[in-house]
Amino acid sequence: MAETSVFARILDYANRADPYPLYAELRETPVLRVDGRYVVSTYREVVELLHDPRISSIREEDVAGGGPSDGESLPGLPPAFIRRDPPDHDRVRRVAMRHFGPPRSPGRVEGMRGALSEIVTGLIDGFADRTRVDVVDDFAYPLPVTAICRLLGVPTEDEPRFRVWAAALVEAIDPRAGEATQRRRVEAGLELRAYLDELAEARLRQPSGDLLSALVTDDGVEGAMSRDELLSTASLLLVAGHETTVNLITNGMLTLLRHPAELDRLRRDPGRVVPLVEELLRYEPPVQMLPQRTALDDIEIAGTTIPKGATITLVLAAADRDPGHFPDPDRFDPDRADKEHLGFGGGIHFCFGAPLARLETRLALSALASRLENPRLVADPPPYRENVALRGPRHLLIEFDGVAPPPGT
Amino acid sequence: MRVVVDLTRCQGYGQCVFAAPDVFAMPGQESLLYDPDPSDEQREHVLRAQAACPVQAIHVDRLAGHVPGPRPYPYPAPDSAPDRGDGFRRSGRIVIVGASLAGVRAAAVLRRDGFAGSLTLIGDEPHEPYDRPPLSKQVLTGRMPLEHTTLPRLRDLDAEWLLGQRATGLDVAGKRVRLADGREVEFDRLLIATGARARPWPNEAEAALDGVRVLRTIEDATLLRRRLASGNGRVLVIGAGFTGSEVASVCRELGRPVTVVDRGPAPLAGALGRVIGGIAAQIQREHGVDLHCDTTVIGLDGDAEGRLRAARLSDGTTLEVETAVVGLGAVRNVDWLEGAGLAAGVWGVGCDAGCRVFDINGVVTDDIFAAGDIARFPHPAYEFQFLALEHWGNAVAQAEIAAHNMVSDQTRRWAHLALPVFWSSQFGINIKSVGVPTFADEVVIAQGSVAERRFVAVYGYRGRVTAAVTFDQAMWLEFYQRMIERAAPFPPDFAMVGRPAEMLPVPAEVPPRVAVAQGATVVVTGHDPGERRATLVRRPQ
Structure with missing residues (x-):
């Protein structure tokens, strides 16, 4: 019974601010059965299952009809590739990657550096006459939406509408979201779908250099992507790349403020942001767990048999604190030699947007560290969102004495 | 700065390419090429790439450091x-x-x-x-x-x-x-x-012809590179093992006509068996390689100046060739x-x-x-x-x-x-292998599609899994590695993603194994246990 309760306590909102002691308890049983669900929490076992072809990412409700019930896909569209298996997953992801990264578009993300840097600068410039801001609402939220808009090629004047839809969709990812939230999600989803469809049509007639133009004019050499799959992919980029990046940036600022020596070092040495973000992805990852994968067959692991058809939850954040892999795992240490964290998952579903998330978070944390004078937390811990899988503060109020001009000006 | 990527660990996530596109490249779906000696202005990018690698396979300025990740078996610190x-x-x-x-x-x-x-x-x-x-x-x-x-x-x-x-x-x-x-x-x-x-090419006089090359050392590569860059005549590759096949791939990439001759039934058959070798043969031909299997080169002919001019094959073909690359192991x-x-x-x-x-x-x-x-x-x-x-x-x-x-x-x-792991990059495809594919009696395509050139082939010997070979599917390799380590039954008969409609094991047709020290003749002398000795008798090969 004690074992059952540890996962229940992890789900309990009261423990959202610090689930890590509970993860330690969870790891005592590497594969824990809770109400027919198998919760896996140790590093080696999680890595094994991330690379196990006997595990499916398809969800029952997607197959049964009625469509995805959360914000990861739009109503009426096929599930996004994150919730599909090979060969469909591979085909759609490959076509999308063709225009997002290597082999064909290796420079697209790095090419956004200048524009993203400007957005970051602009957001922090907006703090100039203030001494208190909410890192979530005033900074970490606007940045990723703007980044995705730029990536997809959403015209600047439409960005505000886009933000409203994004917020409605993201809100609905939370499993506890009520009926009203779900209704808003469906409405927002339909509007967003219509908007993206129209934009895709326009880009088909007159392509520009953005990702949507590239996707809609793809010549199908690597396999075809239907219009519905395209819209589904675009919305996945929006939603999945949104909440997670918000949380990564917010968790980053929170962690820095809890480790003032690290904040100081980052201020003096901007290059330190690279190992720092990797350690952050291990120490406070935005995706704490992959809640729902399915065993296609009996799987023997760590002395347990996960039976065919069982739901599997991979607790990435617990695995990343596994002392069997990371010595002294509860210490935040950017100098850690081993950066083989699971912050972006692993295997074929490895985070598609990881390079963009890294770029945004590095720029964001460097700028916050170098420009905010004497920043401090207003409340520790801050209030958290409900969501246990995509975990992060709802607000992060900080105070500071002033805002320095951007470095180099 | 010096960069080494442990390509046995690399799974083709491509994160390094995002971070340092001028140093790392993925010309196909999965094969990684990189510059091991990038200029110092790339340092920042390379360090970002190193930090971002999900399997921490990138080593900068070192050949032995902390080796991260779960190891195949428990090492002491x-x-x-x-x-x-x-x-x-x-x-x-x-x-x-x-x-x-x-x-x-x-x-x-x-x-x-x-x-x-x-x-x-x-x-x-x-x-x-x-x-x-x-x-x-x-x-x-x-x-x-x-x-x-x-x-x-x-x-x-x-x-x-x-x-x-x-x-x-x-x-x-x-x-x-x-x-x-x-x-x-x-x-x-x-x-x-x-x-x-x-x-070397066994016929010394032919081996001495200008244009007959092997490829092992940096000098070999210099000379061969020079020939490939300057000429435009046909290249003959003798032996379709990994080196020979990679050279053929490079020739096609450079637009050079190339003939590959192998005494075995298919390219790579010596390492991967005839079944997977047969797929490699299709790939070579699709890329314009003139492939002759079950064929040997019976003679190389030079002109009066000692330059390679032609090759005679056992199938009766005579080819005009400018360069011959000897890839005989x-x-x-x-x-x-x-x-x-x-x-x-x-x-x-x-x-x-x-x-x-x-x-x-x-x-x-x-x-x-x-x-x-x-x-x-x-x-x-x-x-x-x-x-x-x-x-x-x-x-x-x-x-x-x-x-x-x-x-x-x-x-x-x-x-x-x-377990042995190796990789090869050829014709835009990343081939990786774990285990010993020649230690097999059957092989089955367990995941993916041969037609799309993206698949996992699993090898079995007397009912257990002994090796796996992936074509552009490296992310699954570790799974099969564990199956080999656990002596899992062959064929793998479980439900999994990307499984072909039919899973039919076929004979692997690997080359017969010969005794390790076949041909070694030893004389044992002495009577008392303290004076018994073996002596190896050397014979001309």
């Missing part, structure tokens, strides 16, 4: 091995013969693990040690300057480097290595890592060990799983170790058969085991139990 109690770790003398990947890696591990005594590396090539895999790939295409292949961080090793010095003899009792110039180097412990050389560099009394011969140097070399009587020595292409060791996962593995990953892994055991007492020794 590197520094936990105490001295043998004789002060050896502080003041012993270690000599490493062979200054290529295995030798250099062993030296780096010795220093990493706290060996503070004297360290001497002897190598017959005059250059600083370099990395060979790029020679048949990005060096040959001209994407990468040759001098960029130098291996990282040698000056910091605090070692004496005797480069351009050939070892010619070994005195086991006197613990001395003889050099070609007559000098002798004394050791307390010795590592044999002299590797292998390219097997390797000959192990054991000549210098003749008469040393060790179990050394054409098969390599016999050693135990802890890299300790056997003497000719089959008794293990205490102070002589072997690693890399030259070492032949028993692998428990393969019925304890003695294997010699000519792979980059094996050189690296085995050198670490050898180095560790050289400075550890017998209760702390490690065994080289890692």
Whole structure:
């Protein structure tokens, strides 16, 4: 019974601010059965299952009809590739990657550096006459939406509408979201779908250099992507790349403020942001767990048999604190030699947007560290969102004495 | 700065390409090419790439550091091995013969693990040690300057480097290595890592023709690159193993007409069997290779100036060719060990799983170790058969085991139990393998699609999984590695993603295994147990 309760306590909102002691308890049983669900929490076992072809990412409700019930896909569209298996997953992801990264578009993300840097600068410039801001609402939220808009090629004047839809969709990812939230999600989803469809049509007639133009004019050499799959992919980029990046940036600022020596070092040495973000992805990852994968067959692991058809939850954040892999795992240490964290998952579903998330978070944390004078937390811990899988503060109020001009000006 | 990517670990996530697109490239879906010697202005990008690698396979300015990640079997921490109690770790003398990947890696591990005594590396090539895999790939295409292949961080090793010095003899009792110039180097412990050389074209007169080349060393690559860059005539590749197939791939990339001739039934059949080799054959032909299997080259003809002009094939074809690349495998560099009394011969140097070399009587020595292409060791996962593995990953892994055991007492020794992993990049496809594909009687396509050239082939022997080969599907390789390690039943008959509609195991048609030391003739003399000795009878090959 004690074992059952540890996962229940992890789900309990009261423990959202610090689930890590509970993860330690969870790891005592590497594969824990809770109400027919198998919760896996140790590093080696999680890595094994991330690379196990006997595990499916398809969800029952997607197959049964009625469509995805959360914000990861739009109503009426096929599930996004994150919730599909090979060969469909591979085909759609490959076509999308063709225009997002290597082999064909290796420079697209790095090419956004200048524009993203400007957005970051602009957001922090907006703090100039203030001494208190909410890192979530005033900074970490606007940045990723703007980044995705730029990536997809959403015209600047439409960005505000886009933000409203994004917020409605993201809100609905939370499993506890009520009926009203779900209704808003469906409405927002339909509007967003219509908007993206129209934009895709326009880009088909007159392509520009953005990702949507590239996707809609793809010549199908690597396999075809239907219009519905395209819209589904675009919305996945929006939603999945949104909440997670918000949380990564917010968790980053929170962690820095809890480790003032690290904040100081980052201020003096901007290059330190690279190992720092990797350690952050291990120490406070935005995706704490992959809640729902399915065993296609009996799987023997760590002395347990996960039976065919069982739901599997991979607790990435617990695995990343596994002392069997990371010595002294509860210490935040950017100098850690081993950066083989699971912050972006692993295997074929490895985070598609990881390079963009890294770029945004590095720029964001460097700028916050170098420009905010004497920043401090207003409340520790801050209030958290409900969501246990995509975990992060709802607000992060900080105070500071002033805002320095951007470095180099 | 020097960059080495452990491509045995690489799974093709491509994060390094995002971070440093001018240093790393993925020309196909999964194959990674990179510049191992990028300019200093790329440093920031390279460090970002290193940090971002999900499997931490990128090494900057080092050949031995912390090795992250779950290891295939539990190692003790590197520094936990105490001295043998004789002060050896502080003041012993270690000599490493062979200054290529295995030798250099062993030296780096010795220093990493706290060996503070004297360290001497002897190598017959005059250059600083370099990395060979790029020679048949990005060096040959001209994407990468040759001098960029130098291996990282040698000056910091605090070692004496005797480069351009050939070892010619070994005195086991006197613990001395003889050099070609007559000098002798004394050791307390010795590592044999002299590797292998390219097997030359057997007809010496034909081999001497201008245009007949092998590909093993940096000089070979220089000369071949020059020929490929300057001419436009047909290239003949003799032997369709990995090197030959990679050269053919480069030729097609450069737009050169190429004929590949192999005496076996298909390219790569020697390593992967006829079934998967048959797929490689289709791929070669799709890319415009003129492929002749079950065929031999019966003669190479030159003109009056001694330049290669034509090749005659056993199938009756005569071809006009400008260049011939001889890819007939390797000959192990054991000549210098003749008469040393060790179990050394054409098969390599016999050693135990802890890299300790056997003497000719089959008794293990205490102070002589072997690693890399030259070492032949028993692998428990393969019925304890003695294997010699000519792979980059094996050189690296085995050198670490050898180095560790050289400075550890017998209760702390490690065994080289890692499963072999290798990769090849050809015709835009990343081929990876785990296990021993030739140790098989059946093979099955377990995931993916042969038609799309993206699949996992699983090999089985007497009902258990013994190897897996992926074409652009490297992310699944570790799963099959565990199946091999756990002796999982073959064929794998579970439900999984990407499983083809039908899973039909077929005969693998791998080449027959021959006895390890086939052809070795030994005379045993003496009557009392104390005087019984084996002597290897050398015969002309």
